[in-house]
Amino acid sequence: MEDAEILDLYFRREQAAVGETAKKYGPLCRRVAVNILGSEPDAEECVNDTYLRAWNAIPPDRPDRLGLWLARVTRNLAFDRWKRDRRQRRGGAELLLEELTDCIPDPCDPERELEGRELTEFLDLWLGSLKPEDRRLFLRRYWRGESVRDIAKSAGGTPNSVTKRLTRLRAHLRDALEKEGLTV
Amino acid sequence: MNKTDSAGRLFAGLSDVREEYLNELDDMAPKRHSRRLPLLLAAVLLLTLLCGTVAAAVRGEGITEFFGEAWLRLTGEAMGAAQEALIRGLSQEIGRSRTVDGVTVTVDSAAVGDDSFQILLRVTGVLPRARADYRFDGFSCWPAESAASMSACGCSFQGGDGAGALLFLVRYTSVAARFTPEGDPVPVELTLRDLTRRGPFGDREKVEAAGEWSFRFDLDLREAFQILSLGDVEAEWETFPERQPFRFTARDVTVTSTGIRFCHDSSRELPDPDQFVAILSDGAEIPCDENLGNPDGEDFLCTAHFRIPVNLNDLAALRIGNTEVRIP
Numbered sequence: 450m451e452d453a454e455i456l457d458l459y460f461r462r463e464q465a466a467v468g469e470t471a472k473k474y475g476p477l478c479r480r481v482a483v484n485i486l487g488s489e490p491d492a493e494e495c496v497n498d499t500y501l502r503a504w505n506a507i508p509p510d511r512p513d514r515l516g517l518w519l520a521r522v523t524r525n526l527a528f529d530r531w532k533r534d535r536r537q538r539r540g541g542a543e544l545l546l547e548e549l550t551d552c553i554p555d556p557c558d559p560e561r562e563l564e565g566r567e568l569t570e571f572l573d574l575w576l577g578s579l580k581p582e583d584r585r586l587f588l589r590r591y592w593r594g595e596s597v598r599d600i601a602k603s604a605g606g607t608p609n610s611v612t613k614r615l616t617r618l619r620a621h622l623r624d625a626l627e628k629e630g631l632t633v
Numbered sequence: 634m635n636k637t638d639s640a641g642r643l644f645a646g647l648s649d650v651r652e653e654y655l656n657e658l659d660d661m662a663p664k665r666h667s668r669r670l671p672l673l674l675a676a677v678l679l680l681t682l683l684c685g686t687v688a689a690a691v692r693g694e695g696i697t698e699f700f701g702e703a704w705l706r707l708t709g710e711a712m713g714a715a716q717e718a719l720i721r722g723l724s725q726e727i728g729r730s731r732t733v734d735g736v737t738v739t740v741d742s743a744a745v746g747d748d749s750f751q752i753l754l755r756v757t758g759v760l761p762r763a764r765a766d767y768r769f770d771g772f773s774c775w776p777a778e779s780a781a782s783m784s785a786c787g788c789s790f791q792g793g794d795g796a797g798a799l800l801f802l803v804r805y806t807s808v809a810a811r812f813t814p815e816g817d818p819v820p821v822e823l824t825l826r827d828l829t830r831r832g833p834f835g836d837r838e839k840v841e842a843a844g845e846w847s848f849r850f851d852l853d854l855r856e857a858f859q860i861l862s863l864g865d866v867e868a869e870w871e872t873f874p875e876r877q878p879f880r881f882t883a884r885d886v887t888v889t890s891t892g893i894r895f896c897h898d899s900s901r902e903l904p905d906p907d908q909f910v911a912i913l914s915d916g917a918e919i920p921c922d923e924n925l926g927n928p929d930g931e932d933f934l935c936t937a938h939f940r941i942p943v944n945l946n947d948l949a950a951l952r953i954g955n956t957e958v959r960i961p
Binding site: 513517520521524525528532542545546549550553564565568569572573576577584585589591592593632 | 636637639640641642643644645646647648649650651652654655656657658
């Protein structure tokens with residue numbers, strides 16, 4: 450079913466909207482949630498929360514890109530849940546955050562600390578400076594939380610080569626922050 | 634500061650990055666199916682093949698054709714006759730080659746302005762690798778007579794020429810005019826040492842060809858070109874990434890086909906080169922990609938050089954930061 454038809458179901462308040470959403474975008478949302486939470490049962494709950502969030506938000510919202518909108522909601526819900534439960538278990542986002550610490554400049558008197566919208570604007574600029582294949586690689590790992598092995602498998606490389614590329618991209622982001630005297 | 638907390642903020646900040654980037658991830662973009670796709674693909678393939686042939690032919694020629702291709706990429710239009718004539722007027726063939734261990738560097742041709750020049754280099758005898766970055770580990774290019782003013786030089790890789798050669802562009806800039814149509818040719822010394830290659834992800838750099846290629850040749854400005862005086866210009870630009878407005882006065886602004894010269898308060902920061910843009914009468918925009926400042930007493934003499942020389946008869950306005958100055 451086309452996105453516009455699914456959205457029309459939401460706007461008519463027909464419960465079939467949720468079923469069609471699950472059929473079309475359930476696998477994507479589940480993958481994002483599992484990657485961050487590292488647990489199938491937790492991910493399932495998170496995806497159900499996403500459907501509930503969609504039911505409550507549409508209408509009045511009418512997302513231009515339904516798949517992206519759902520994936521973003523799932524990612525945010527999963528990360529919130531992971532932060533809440535982090536003391537109890539490791540997995541999923543723990544590893545992603547450990548890797549992302551490479552991007553954080555050492556605390557040697559940065560001129561400014563970025564947060565919120567400013568941080569996203571900086572990330573937009575930095576991502577825009579990358580070659581599209583590098584940008585996809587970075588976002589597959591740190592936006593969707595895909596495993597290095599899965600990325601390597603679908604991109605036709607080896608896990609080792611993907612790891613090396615990611616390491617360089619993280620160093621590149623840290624350099625970009627340091628060059629502007631910024632930190633996060 | 635706890636780095637894990639910072640990484641968490643970074644992870645959260647990524648959530649709202651531009652949709653266009655996320656749409657590049659295969660299954661997030663809406664899929665469109667069209668029965669016309671095979672036809673479109675065939676058309677694109679044919680166009681690509683045709684463009685590839687044209688690009689190879691164009692890049693195989695001199696600096697005028699090199700600028701012509703850059704102009705097309707930048708503006709989406711082919712250079713007009715007057716624009717091409719201007720660049721031909723600034724250009725001169727050099728045609729000197731040196732071969733070391735089977736690798737030949739050819740100083741192909743140059744375009745000379747009154748305070749700058751650009752030289753097209755062609756390197757053959759190495760196998761061009763896709764998406765690799767090449768550079769010379771040692772490089773210098775200076776007019777032989779010592780210059781009193783501040784000057785700078787650089788050499789940047791421009792990709793392959795489509796026929797097996799690597800192209801490099803050498804750029805020399807200074808803050809004061811030194812080439813004149815009436816003056817004697819200026820001897821230039823160019824030295825290149827050890828060609829290196831780096832992979833697309835900043836892999837360890839490898840020496841592709843060891844050796845030294847040295848040249849000495851003359852350059853001159855053969856034709857006088859227009860110089861426009863705009864007086865003082867009040868300009869404003871936004872600092873990056875703070876996005877704070879910053880006002881400054883560019884004094885005694887003059888524009889030539891190759892760039893802009895002006896003075897400003899030495900205590901003020903110089904805007905980035907891409908903050909200086911030539912706007913042509915057809916709306917095309919040619920930004921600067923190089924600028925230079927030299928303290929001179931209380932003043933700061935500055936230049937910014939256009940990415941491609943422009944015909945001033947087609948110049949409609951100059952943009953400095955957020956300020957647009959119409960050309961009278």
